[in-house]
Amino acid sequence: MAKIIVVTSGKGGVGKTTTSAAIGTGLALKGHKTVIVDFDIGLRNLDLIMGCERRVVYDFVNVINNEANLKQALIKDKRLENLFILPASQTRDKDALHKEGVERVLNELSEEFEFIICDSPAGIESGAMMALYFADEAIVVTNPEVSSVRDSDRILGMLSSKSRRAEQGLPGIKEHLLLTRYNPERVQKGEMLSVDDVNEILAIKLLGVIPESQAVLNASNSGQPVILDTESDAGQAYLDTVARLLGENVQFRFLNVEKKGLLKRIFGG
Amino acid sequence: MSLLDYFRSSKKNTANQAKERLQIIVAHERRRRTSPDYLPQLERDILEVIRKYVDIADDQVSVTLEKSSDELSVLELNVTFPEDKRQGS
Numbered sequence: 148m149a150k151i152i153v154v155t156s157g158k159g160g161v162g163k164t165t166t167s168a169a170i171g172t173g174l175a176l177k178g179h180k181t182v183i184v185d186f187d188i189g190l191r192n193l194d195l196i197m198g199c200e201r202r203v204v205y206d207f208v209n210v211i212n213n214e215a216n217l218k219q220a221l222i223k224d225k226r227l228e229n230l231f232i233l234p235a236s237q238t239r240d241k242d243a244l245h246k247e248g249v250e251r252v253l254n255e256l257s258e259e260f261e262f263i264i265c266d267s268p269a270g271i272e273s274g275a276m277m278a279l280y281f282a283d284e285a286i287v288v289t290n291p292e293v294s295s296v297r298d299s300d301r302i303l304g305m306l307s308s309k310s311r312r313a314e315q316g317l318p319g320i321k322e323h324l325l326l327t328r329y330n331p332e333r334v335q336k337g338e339m340l341s342v343d344d345v346n347e348i349l350a351i352k353l354l355g356v357i358p359e360s361q362a363v364l365n366a367s368n369s370g371q372p373v374i375l376d377t378e379s380d381a382g383q384a385y386l387d388t389v390a391r392l393l394g395e396n397v398q399f400r401f402l403n404v405e406k407k408g409l410l411k412r413i414f415g416g
Numbered sequence: 417m418s419l420l421d422y423f424r425s426s427k428k429n430t431a432n433q434a435k436e437r438l439q440i441i442v443a444h445e446r447r448r449r450t451s452p453d454y455l456p457q458l459e460r461d462i463l464e465v466i467r468k469y470v471d472i473a474d475d476q477v478s479v480t481l482e483k484s485s486d487e488l489s490v491l492e493l494n495v496t497f498p499e500d501k502r503q504g505s
Binding site for chain 1: 429430431432434435437438439441442445446449
């Protein structure tokens with residue numbers, strides 16, 4: 148049985164797809180057979196972030212509608228042996244995903260994979276609800292900013308009431324907080340909510356803190372999940388996050404302002 | 417106080433404002449979430465009844481339902497009467 152993990156947030160643009168790509172890739176790096184499923188029907192983007200946009204032939208909705216089988220739709224990652232992507236469809240049909248179909252596909256994936264990462268669309272419409280419905284664990288991606296924190300709290304409410312686990316009276320979804328686009332300089336100046344602030348408000352277990360980083364845009368530009376950029380702060384922070392997700396005890400990094408020497412300031416690094 | 421200090425102190429710590437605002441709105445929305453759907457209408461109805469006697473604003477009535485155990489829920493009604501508008505019996 149695979150572990151189903153939804154990457155969700157409520158608010159758009161906080162880094163769900165970046166996170167799904169990074170964490171899925173990270174789990175595969177650690178030797179776990181992983182599939183990342185794009186639930187953002189109509190606005191598919193996971194393929195671009197993973198750098199496989201030109202290899203999409205069939206998609207999630209094709210499989211649900213029995214127009215293709217899973218084997219045809221799954222895209223095998225070119226870098227990692229045990230990493231696969233199930234792309235979203237570009238249809239405008241909002242009801243393309245339905246519980247029975249999603250359940251059947253997830254069950255089938257579950258037989259072959261250890262981890263299923265569900266990349267949720269923004270909002271609280273049906274796509275987002277489908278992405279979280281079958282989840283065992285949830286990674287709530289949050290920016291240290293008022294609207295993102297509020298929407299994350301809203302999504303936490305959905306996780307505890309609208310999921311399969313909630314409806315069937317099973318133990319609840321395990322919730323993790325992932326704080327992204329964190330800027331320690333601004334936190335120090337009192338211009339940004341700190342990790343502790345957000346943690347205090349949302350009151351769920353902190354899984355990771357990803358610093359605001361130029362590496363993220365560079366990674367998406369080139370279609371390489373940022374976790375593969377192991378030199379970068381964001382890449383390293385995602386590696387730590389994946390280790391924690393797997394139960395390792397890893398200290399948090401990148402929370403405080405790094406003291407840079409003059410040469411480092413000039414030449415970077 | 418130097419001129420520089422003046423500018424520094426006038427610059428507010430916006431992170432604290434964000435935190436305070438979030439704590440209030442998140443607590444409010446969580447209460448909403450866990451309370452029955454009829455509560456907002458109940459609140460409006462109670463407001464209407466009180467308005468028959470006292471002139472109060474929308475935000476001067478708050479109704480919360482708190483579940484204290486599996487068998488007991490407590491409906492708490494809070495009405496703030498304006499000091500000068502309080503009427504005799």
